[in-house]
Amino acid sequence: MSKRDLLPGTLDMLVLRTLSLGPLHGYAIAQHIEKSSNDVFQLEQGSLYPALERLQGAGLITSKWGKSPTGRRARYYTITTSGRKQLGAEISNYDALMHAIASVLGRA
Amino acid sequence: MSWIDGLRHRLRTVVRPGEFERDLAEEMRMHEELDAMQQQDPHGARRRMGNRTIHKEDTRAATWLRWFDLFRQDTGYAWRSIRRTPGVTAMIVVTLALGIGVNAATFSVLDQIFLRDPAGIVDPGGIRRIWMKHTRTGSAPNFYGQPMSFPQYKVMADAWGAPAQMAVMTSNGGFHLGGTRAGYSSGILFTSANYFTLLGLKPAMGRFYTDAESQPGTVTQAVVVSHRYWKAHLGGDSRIVGKRIKLDTLEYKVLGVAPEGFNGISTEAAEIWAPLGALPGADAPHAGAPSIWESSRYLVFFTFARVRDGMNLADFERKATAAMRETNRRFDGPRADTLMLVKAASIIQARGPETARQEELIATRLQGVAIIVLIIACANVVNLLLARAVNRRREIAVRLALGISRARLVRLITIESVVLALIASVAALLTAWWGGSLLRSQLMAGTNFAQPAMHAHVVWATLVVALACGVIAGVIPAVQFSRPQLTADLKDSTRSGTRHRSRLRDGLVAAQAALSVMLLVGAALFMRSLQNVEGIDIGFDSRRILYGNVAFEPGQAPPRAGLVATSRDVAERLRTRPGVEVVARAGLMPMRGFGFWTFYWGRDSSRSLTKQFPMGFAVSPEFFAATGMRLLRGTTFHEGLAGTSELVVNEATAKLLWPQGNAVGQCMRFQTSDAPCTIVTGIVTNATIGDITEQPPPQFYLPLGTALTKDIEGGLLIVRTKKGAEATATREMIALLRQAFPTAEPIIGSMTDDLDPKYRPWRLGAQLFTGVGVLALLVALVGIYSTVAYGVGQRRHEFGVRVALGARLGDVLNQVVGEGVRVVLAGVGLGVVLTFLTSRLVASLLYGVEPNDVSALILAASTLLLVAIVATLVPAWRAAKADPVQALRGD
Numbered sequence: 001m002s003k004r005d006l007l008p009g010t011l012d013m014l015v016l017r018t019l020s021l022g023p024l025h026g027y028a029i030a031q032h033i034e035k036s037s038n039d040v041f042q043l044e045q046g047s048l049y050p051a052l053e054r055l056q057g058a059g060l061i062t063s064k065w066g067k068s069p070t071g072r073r074a075r076y077y078t079i080t081t082s083g084r085k086q087l088g089a090e091i092s093n094y095d096a097l098m099h100a101i102a103s104v105l106g107r108a
Numbered sequence: 109m110s111w112i113d114g115l116r117h118r119l120r121t122v123v124r125p126g127e128f129e130r131d132l133a134e135e136m137r138m139h140e141e142l143d144a145m146q147q148q149d150p151h152g153a154r155r156r157m158g159n160r161t162i163h164k165e166d167t168r169a170a171t172w173l174r175w176f177d178l179f180r181q182d183t184g185y186a187w188r189s190i191r192r193t194p195g196v197t198a199m200i201v202v203t204l205a206l207g208i209g210v211n212a213a214t215f216s217v218l219d220q221i222f223l224r225d226p227a228g229i230v231d232p233g234g235i236r237r238i239w240m241k242h243t244r245t246g247s248a249p250n251f252y253g254q255p256m257s258f259p260q261y262k263v264m265a266d267a268w269g270a271p272a273q274m275a276v277m278t279s280n281g282g283f284h285l286g287g288t289r290a291g292y293s294s295g296i297l298f299t300s301a302n303y304f305t306l307l308g309l310k311p312a313m314g315r316f317y318t319d320a321e322s323q324p325g326t327v328t329q330a331v332v333v334s335h336r337y338w339k340a341h342l343g344g345d346s347r348i349v350g351k352r353i354k355l356d357t358l359e360y361k362v363l364g365v366a367p368e369g370f371n372g373i374s375t376e377a378a379e380i381w382a383p384l385g386a387l388p389g390a391d392a393p394h395a396g397a398p399s400i401w402e403s404s405r406y407l408v409f410f411t412f413a414r415v416r417d418g419m420n421l422a423d424f425e426r427k428a429t430a431a432m433r434e435t436n437r438r439f440d441g442p443r444a445d446t447l448m449l450v451k452a453a454s455i456i457q458a459r460g461p462e463t464a465r466q467e468e469l470i471a472t473r474l475q476g477v478a479i480i481v482l483i484i485a486c487a488n489v490v491n492l493l494l495a496r497a498v499n500r501r502r503e504i505a506v507r508l509a510l511g512i513s514r515a516r517l518v519r520l521i522t523i524e525s526v527v528l529a530l531i532a533s534v535a536a537l538l539t540a541w542w543g544g545s546l547l548r549s550q551l552m553a554g555t556n557f558a559q560p561a562m563h564a565h566v567v568w569a570t571l572v573v574a575l576a577c578g579v580i581a582g583v584i585p586a587v588q589f590s591r592p593q594l595t596a597d598l599k600d601s602t603r604s605g606t607r608h609r610s611r612l613r614d615g616l617v618a619a620q621a622a623l624s625v626m627l628l629v630g631a632a633l634f635m636r637s638l639q640n641v642e643g644i645d646i647g648f649d650s651r652r653i654l655y656g657n658v659a660f661e662p663g664q665a666p667p668r669a670g671l672v673a674t675s676r677d678v679a680e681r682l683r684t685r686p687g688v689e690v691v692a693r694a695g696l697m698p699m700r701g702f703g704f705w706t707f708y709w710g711r712d713s714s715r716s717l718t719k720q721f722p723m724g725f726a727v728s729p730e731f732f733a734a735t736g737m738r739l740l741r742g743t744t745f746h747e748g749l750a751g752t753s754e755l756v757v758n759e760a761t762a763k764l765l766w767p768q769g770n771a772v773g774q775c776m777r778f779q780t781s782d783a784p785c786t787i788v789t790g791i792v793t794n795a796t797i798g799d800i801t802e803q804p805p806p807q808f809y810l811p812l813g814t815a816l817t818k819d820i821e822g823g824l825l826i827v828r829t830k831k832g833a834e835a836t837a838t839r840e841m842i843a844l845l846r847q848a849f850p851t852a853e854p855i856i857g858s859m860t861d862d863l864d865p866k867y868r869p870w871r872l873g874a875q876l877f878t879g880v881g882v883l884a885l886l887v888a889l890v891g892i893y894s895t896v897a898y899g900v901g902q903r904r905h906e907f908g909v910r911v912a913l914g915a916r917l918g919d920v921l922n923q924v925v926g927e928g929v930r931v932v933l934a935g936v937g938l939g940v941v942l943t944f945l946t947s948r949l950v951a952s953l954l955y956g957v958e959p960n961d962v963s964a965l966i967l968a969a970s971t972l973l974l975v976a977i978v979a980t981l982v983p984a985w986r987a988a989k990a991d992p993v994q995a996l997r998g999d
Binding site: 027031047050052053054059072074075081083 | 110111112113114115117118131132134135136138139140142143146156157158159160162163164166167169170171172
């Protein structure tokens with residue numbers, strides 16, 4: 001899937017979900033999304049960064065520079081409490097949406 | 109709270125954009141390197157990263173830096189398009205500068221009179237001036253005044269509840285520094301000691317005087333000087349404290365210097381303060397009279413007080429009113445003002461309950477007029493911008509097609525006009541500075557101002573107004589032109605035959621015309637008022653009248669008896685000199701002052717006169733001939749008769765005292781009812797005494813040198829010169845006066861000089877309103893011209909077709925001028941209606957002319973129409989003369 005098919009809102013939700021499992025740096029987040037989706041999502045990697053900036057501006061995640069396992073300087077992102085709350089809200093929205101679509105398609 | 113974290117993050121990116129950029133770059137680079145390592149494929153990693161620049165920009169766009177970027181882009185765009193059309197830009201800037209500048213100038217004057225607190229004071233809002241409403245019987249209606257007697261002040265201080273919180277002051281003028289007439293002359297403000305403490309002042313040098321030093325009855329010859337006075341006239345001497353300075357005949361020790369920037373609490377600057385007790389002549393103003401501190405007759409004291417926490421001013425006003433009425437009863441007996449009212453009002457004098465003085469009225473009306481000019485200017489600018497936007501239709505259409513949001517487009521166009529307005533505001537501030545000073549010096553001439561004309565208030569007001577104008581002038585065309593009509597605009601639509609008559613533009617032209625009509629009517633009314641005022645018969649024939657007097661060095665005036673004899677001698681000798689027609693003497697200059705005498709006539713006494721009290725003057729018999737007053741009946745009196753005395757009355761007195769018959773030959777007895785008869789020998793015309801527009805009061809004239817007038821020196825010479833001989837007469841007067849009084853300085857004045865300040869507010873009003881009217885006319889002219897010119901320019905194609913089809917010059921002219929004039933006509937109609945509605949506001953400033961004067965309306969309307977025709981004629985001519993082939997072919 002190209003970037004265009006993934007709406008900005010969805011990407012934010014995926015990032016939040018990824019970080020809810022623990023702090024990660026940018027590359028690791030991208031890897032996790034790709035791997036967890038069994039490579040269905042192939043992000044244009046750079047498109048992560050606007051999303052990360054948006055989430056930080058909204059106070060849903062925070063960032064701090066630290067050291068990666070290989071000893072390099074890396075920026076680690078952590079989800080905040082309101083981030084978790086937002087994630088919960090977005091997931092239930094998403095579920096409701098999917099359920100509705102499924103009903104219409106006769107799949108429910 | 110996580111949103112605080114979010115906020116902090118956002119602020120951090122804005123405050124440290126460099127750090128943001130660097131971090132992002134490093135992060136993305138590291139991301140790519142890790143990816144390359146993982147996939148063992150550096151090129152693939154590059155590809156998977158995508159377009160780094162776009163991602164960086166998108167990230168940046170997610171921060172608040174976006175706004176700065178947008179702002180910079182929009183401003184750059186505005187600046188470029190401004191530079192592209194210098195002509196229109198210049199017109200817009202000049203129009204706005206004039207409109208804003210005029211407003212800033214009038215506002216600076218208003219600000220000074222009404223809005224600015226006196227400088228250098230602690231908490232001016234907590235100070236109240238005390239006013240009293242007098243219900244005196246007399247020709248004047250009830251009026252509010254500040255000055256009170258000293259006993260009245262004591263009553264007020266008691267009613268205030270904390271007497272120490274009320275200060276009292278009185279001023280005396282004209283003390284010459286150094287004791288000679290050549291020294292700088294200034295007034296002295298004699299105050300109680302708490303004047304300084306109540307205002308929260310600390311001396312810049314030395315100290316202020318104490319309570320003990322300023323008690324009435326204690327004479328402490330000490331002064332405090334203002335910082336300005338110290339710098340300008342005492343040389344800024346750092347050792348001034350303790351030194352003595354001479355003011356007129358007395359020496360005063362300088363106790364201290366007031367803080368810099370404090371110049372008293374009035375518009376007029378206070379320069380020297382002295383303890384209350386040092387008031388000259390306070391203890392015995394006349395022989396046998398009670399001292400100023402005990403008498404109720406000297407209404408010369410001003411008071412103010414500081415409000416205490418939780419104090420109820422209404423309570424004070426009630427208590428004080430009751431106490432004052434009681435005091436008046438005690439002092440003045442049957443004639444006491446028992447309806448007096450006390451009011452506490454702002455420290456700013458103009459905000460007190462007194463009816464506005466003429467200068468204040470003019471200033472406020474002028475501000476209203478300036479606002480109207482600003483509206484005209486803004487309408488003009490909107491029109492110019494609309495016309496310019498028409499030319500940029502294609503560019504805007506392209507932008508819309510490329511996806512610019514409408515909000516962004518509106519912002520873009522608005523920023524342009526805001527930039528123009530801000531440029532204009534710089535020019536406006538300069539206009540304001542110059543214009544404000546000019547206005548101030550004309551409107552309140554002779555005032556030594558406590559504060560400078562320009563103030564932060566004015567600068568802020570100017571910037572705010574400029575911003576508002578810029579936004580309004582930009583939003584209107586922006587909104588109109590951001591409506592997408594893409595296809596029509598992308599194609600070159602000037603070829604289409606549609607009329608480009610914009611209703612909005614026509615509306616704006618009509619509005620300008622309406623407002624201009626209002627201003628022109630105002631100008632006409634004021635000119636007519638001035639004419640009327642100048643035509644009033646003041647009772648004198650003021651041409652060729654000179655006054656002669658001498659001024660002695662302080663304390664050097666010779667004894668009175670000698671003065672009288674010498675004056676009479678000088679007058680005799682002057683009569684035979686060339687250039688002199690009539691010489692008279694008087695105690696005071698006409699219109700400068702008068703005296704009250706108690707008299708009896710018939711069976712009545714002057715005490716019974718409640719509405720109008722005749723005022724008396726002491727003059728020589730030639731006075732009437734010299735001043736051009738006409739004797740309606742009888743003759744002037746003879747001078748120096750020992751036995752019977754004579755007097756002359758004016759028409760108003762004759763009507764008042766002897767309404768039935770002839771006043772000539774009647775008796776007035778002065779001071780007691782059985783005094784010898786003073787015979788009325790003649791009736792003279794009514795002469796103005798104060799305000800030219802007021803009905804002259806009853807007056808009478810007594811001869812100098814009789815028992816009644818023995819206290820009056822009669823040292824003033826009144827000379828009527830021969831035609832064209834003013835210079836000769838002046839020379840003769842100076843020579844004779846110098847001869848008679850070698851130690852004194854002759855002073856020659858003229859009645860026309862004396863009258864000048866009385867006509868000045870009228871002249872000023874006419875000049876200012878006419879000036880503004882002409883300005884508005886010019887702006888409207890430019891507006892109409894440019895609108896029509898642009899409209900015609902757009903329709904070049906259409907006109908080309910017409911001319912090619914055989915239209916003659918006259919036809920084209922008719923069409924264009926007709927269209928333009930029709931719009932202006934609509935505006936004129938609207939303007940006439942507006943004038944009817946608002947003319948009440950200036951009624952009080954006019955004399956002898958109704959605000960809805962028809963001839964003024966007609967004059968204004970026709971002037972504007974004429975100007976409109978001229979303005980439309982030029983572009984019409986050009987349209988008709990244009991080469992039709994060019995027009996048809998061209999773009």
